[in-house]
Amino acid sequence: MTNIGQLLTLRSASGNPGPRRGPELNELGLIEDAAVLCLDGKIVSVGKSKDALRDSWLKKNRKKIIEMDCSRQVVLPGFVDSHTHPAFITPRLVDFEKRITGATYEEIAEAGGGIRSSVEGVRKAEKRQLAEKVLQALHEMAKQGTTTIETKSGYGLTVESELKSLEAIHDAAARWPGTVVATLLGAHVVPKEFSGKADEYVNEVCEKMIPQAAKRKLAQFVDVFIERGAFTAENTARIFEAAKKHGLSVRAHVCQLSETRLQPLLRYNPASLDHMDHVNDADIRALAQRDTISTLVPGANYFLGLERFPPARKLIDAGAPVALATDYNPGSSPTPSMPFVLSLACTHMKMSPAEAISAATINGAWALRLAERKGSIEPGKDADLAVFAVQDYREIPYWFGINRCGMTMLSGILSSCAGAHPSSLR
16 A cells, blocks of 8 residues: 555554553554565555665565555554454344433333343344345445454353354354454343343353363354343353363453443453443543553443443543444444544544544554554554545544544455455455
């Protein structure tokens, strides 16, 4: 790629080895009039266009490579969407209408809507049908500049259906050129057949789901929804212990609707704690001393019509590392668009455009423990890039309701966001 107007490398100016926090979130490693050379799915060279044209290797091999003129547009690392739920069959339109008339998230769930209303469709679906739904979501996200996606199960809530969901995610990932990280979310809610018997359902998760998912290498992470009406901190400790026993890393939905003390969870070294709307000040101070990422998902707050958004400024100003994700799901955040999430982060959580971009790229990579390969444009990292048809990176969160992503490169495979057939730059 040559003739790049603004290249956001996200290279660390300080050289600090961990996730970006505090003022570091504003360091984008911007290079103007830039070029990037990619080979065999990896980034080989990054710098000024004039320096690239002088490179002896490039001069010798210029006829063998595909050169893409970026027409002075903005190029940045492909977004890392570190929290999504694409393994579902149908949208939750009844929930949508009920919420418009004033029903709350918890009231809808108590009436049989919410997460449980997606379960029947997933349980009845063939694995092939579910895989097609996941693949469709992956393609939609790539059109918005996303190249790495964490994908959760969580709408089956039986051993068979949760494993089927993970298999569907695996099958879809094999047909998509980007990177997919699978998460077992068997502990999403307690299914109705276990009503009043949460401990028995936790046994199913710990003794059957986790061991089988680990043995078959279907998941890298185990997630738990810790909330009123879902799972307690005590349930979570059992599930995290089982995950640890079977070699899986952990993450959690927490503090979305009410406060949960985080200190008992932090001893399990979770990669990420997500939502975090009601996190307390003491826990924010504790997070500032750790590499656990607070993944904020303002799309859910927007779609649920909430006045309160995650406390991004408090977290950032305290030195806690934050990421942004879509929380793509059928009930509370049906958006595949990371640029829209960046816009919400700026307008509703008062993050700067630079902070939002860092949170959606390099810190998203840290939330998936992939920072050695993803999240910045540096030699040796995966060739995951997004080209936006704008002149200034601040336009990416500025424009909303329109897709300005013109091209996405996923592990060296170039794909037009307008739907053109991908071509290889390997």
